[in-house]
Amino acid sequence: MAYTGLGLLLIMLLSCMLIKITGDPLRFACTDTSGTSYTTTSNRYLTNVDLLLSSLSSNATTDTGFYNTTIGDGSDTAYGLFLCRSDITTNDCQNCVATAGKELKTRCPSDVTAIAWYDYCMIRYSNQSIFSNLEQDPIFYPYAPKDFFNLEYYNQTVSDLMYKLVRQAAFNSSSPKYYASGVENYFTGYDKVYGLVQCTHDLTKDDCNVCLTGCVYDIPNNIYPKEGGRVLKPSCNLRFEFNSVFFKRTASTLDLPAINSTSLSPSTNSTGTEGKGRSKSTLIILVVTIIIIVIMVIIFIFYQRIEKSKQKHKHEDGDDQSDITNANSLLFNFDTIKVATDNFSDANKIGEGGFGVVYKVPSLCITVRYVTFGMQCKVSNT
Numbered sequence: 226m227a228y229t230g231l232g233l234l235l236i237m238l239l240s241c242m243l244i245k246i247t248g249d250p251l252r253f254a255c256t257d258t259s260g261t262s263y264t265t266t267s268n269r270y271l272t273n274v275d276l277l278l279s280s281l282s283s284n285a286t287t288d289t290g291f292y293n294t295t296i297g298d299g300s301d302t303a304y305g306l307f308l309c310r311s312d313i314t315t316n317d318c319q320n321c322v323a324t325a326g327k328e329l330k331t332r333c334p335s336d337v338t339a340i341a342w343y344d345y346c347m348i349r350y351s352n353q354s355i356f357s358n359l360e361q362d363p364i365f366y367p368y369a370p371k372d373f374f375n376l377e378y379y380n381q382t383v384s385d386l387m388y389k390l391v392r393q394a395a396f397n398s399s400s401p402k403y404y405a406s407g408v409e410n411y412f413t414g415y416d417k418v419y420g421l422v423q424c425t426h427d428l429t430k431d432d433c434n435v436c437l438t439g440c441v442y443d444i445p446n447n448i449y450p451k452e453g454g455r456v457l458k459p460s461c462n463l464r465f466e467f468n469s470v471f472f473k474r475t476a477s478t479l480d481l482p483a484i485n486s487t488s489l490s491p492s493t494n495s496t497g498t499e500g501k502g503r504s505k506s507t508l509i510i511l512v513v514t515i516i517i518i519v520i521m522v523i524i525f526i527f528y529q530r531i532e533k534s535k536q537k538h539k540h541e542d543g544d545d546q547s548d549i550t551n552a553n554s555l556l557f558n559f560d561t562i563k564v565a566t567d568n569f570s571d572a573n574k575i576g577e578g579g580f581g582v583v584y585k586v587p588s589l590c591i592t593v594r595y596v597t598f599g600m601q602c603k604v605s606n607t
């Protein structure tokens with residue numbers, strides 16, 4: 226049916242709205258690793274930066290998700306690299322690198338060093354070699370606007386998941402390199418924490434581990450108690466979200482059970498917060514369901530109106546076969562018609578058609594009700 230299709234479409238639209246929209250710029254820095262911003266008047270260097278940025282975006286077609294390159298020579302050499310998230314398509318990676326490059330040129334037009342973090346990619350350039358160097362500054366902690374509602378095991382669970390991902394990414398990932406994603410069940414049983422970590426591919430395993438371990442260490446003091454957040458560094462970055470699958474699952478995605486809460490000896494009785502968590506999830510499901518039902522009812526009513534007005538049109542056209550079937554079901558017996566037309570009074574005569582004389586029937590319902598003892602307007606011909 227048409228409205229079943231519409232309903233499905235609506236549900237799909239609604240669920241799309243619930244998923245977080247990705248692809249916006251996260252942070253920019255027109256500074257070097259000490260936080261200093263140097264501008265240059267060297268047009269040769271700025272030209273090299275332009276060439277570098279277009280080279281990066283044209284080389285973003287390689288599916289490794291990482292690329293480093295050098296343009297120019299002497300004091301005007303520009304060094305640059307990009308890192309894409311390993312779970313996205315090559316096309317998304319290329320779009321992200323191209324967009325980020327354009328944005329960097331407008332935000333840091335004459336700066337010697339610059340770096341941009343996006344959801345899908347990170348790009349960076351400098352007048353000094355930045356390859357194979359562990360860079361942990363500048364550092365940013367963008368986080369979700371809302372607090373998570375059940376904080377009892379927040380620090381433990383997030384750290385547990387992220388440290389496992391760090392170990393996996395640094396020491397146990399080959400392809401994709403220095404990348405790991407995973408999910409851990411929260412102690413409530415119905416909440417989940419999703420996490421992702423990655424390093425630039427020019428680092429050593431130990432440097433990747435050092436970089437990411439520092440990121441995880443910073444979470445309690447910089448992101449707690451938000452329901453999601455990121456740690457962004459030039460050499461590595463991480464992200465985690467409660468109850469939001471923000472990455473595509475790959476073969477290397479870790480799936481971890483909840484931390485054993487009995488062994489953690491909770492400081493407070495958990496039933497209160499657990500109840501709150503459950504009632505909040507239930508409330509969200511309830512509200513979404515009600516909205517969907519209301520919208521479907523509106524569509525149904527709207528659809529029926531359209532159908533009715535279509536039938537009216539057909540009626541007026543008069544050339545439809547269904548008119549005759551309708552007429553058959555409306556057969557009245559002679560007495561009824563006699564009463565209704567005031568004994569075939571000429572005053573009620575409208576004219577003569579192909580079927581015979583046509584009479585106007587004033588207040589048919591009332592007249593018929595008298596005749597058929599309360600069967601409003603529905604009269605049988607027996």
Ligand SMILES: *[C@@H]1O[C@H](CO)[C@@H](O)[C@H](O)[C@H]1NC(C)=O
Binds near residue numbers: 281
């Ligand atoms: C990178 O892009 C440049 C042009 O922008 C091209 O000359 C070069 O061959 C590319 N490198 C690779 C590895 O594709």
Ligand SMILES: *[C@@H]1O[C@H](CO)[C@@H](O)[C@H](O)[C@H]1NC(C)=O
Binds near residue numbers: 294
């Ligand atoms: C990319 O980085 C590596 C070090 O990690 C370096 O040896 C190589 O020369 C760089 N490539 C370019 C094109 O600069």
Ligand SMILES: *[C@@H]1O[C@H](CO)[C@@H](O)[C@H](O)[C@H]1NC(C)=O
Binds near residue numbers: 264
């Ligand atoms: C990079 O630029 C800064 C600021 O202009 C300058 O002090 C530094 O010497 C430059 N480094 C190189 C390797 O050219």
Ligand SMILES: *[C@@H]1O[C@H](CO)[C@@H](O)[C@H](O)[C@H]1NC(C)=O
Binds near residue numbers: 392393397
């Ligand atoms: C590395 O990953 C494999 C599966 O991909 C797993 O069996 C193994 O235990 C992991 N090793 C470490 C040290 O995490």
Ligand SMILES: *[C@@H]1O[C@H](CO)[C@@H](O)[C@H](O)[C@H]1NC(C)=O
Binds near residue numbers: 376378445446
């Ligand atoms: C988590 O860590 C932060 C920062 O150290 C602390 O303020 C907070 O109380 C911790 N939360 C819990 C539930 O232990």
Ligand SMILES: *[C@@H]1O[C@H](CO)[C@@H](O)[C@H](O)[C@H]1NC(C)=O
Binds near residue numbers: 485487488
């Ligand atoms: C949780 O930990 C306790 C004590 O450490 C242990 O007795 C229990 O079997 C554990 N439960 C699970 C599911 O691992």
Ligand SMILES: *[C@@H]1O[C@H](CO)[C@@H](O)[C@H](O)[C@H]1NC(C)=O
Binds near residue numbers: 494495496
């Ligand atoms: C939690 O508190 C409730 C009543 O508030 C009590 O019945 C229950 O035994 C407590 N549970 C624990 C594990 O302390």
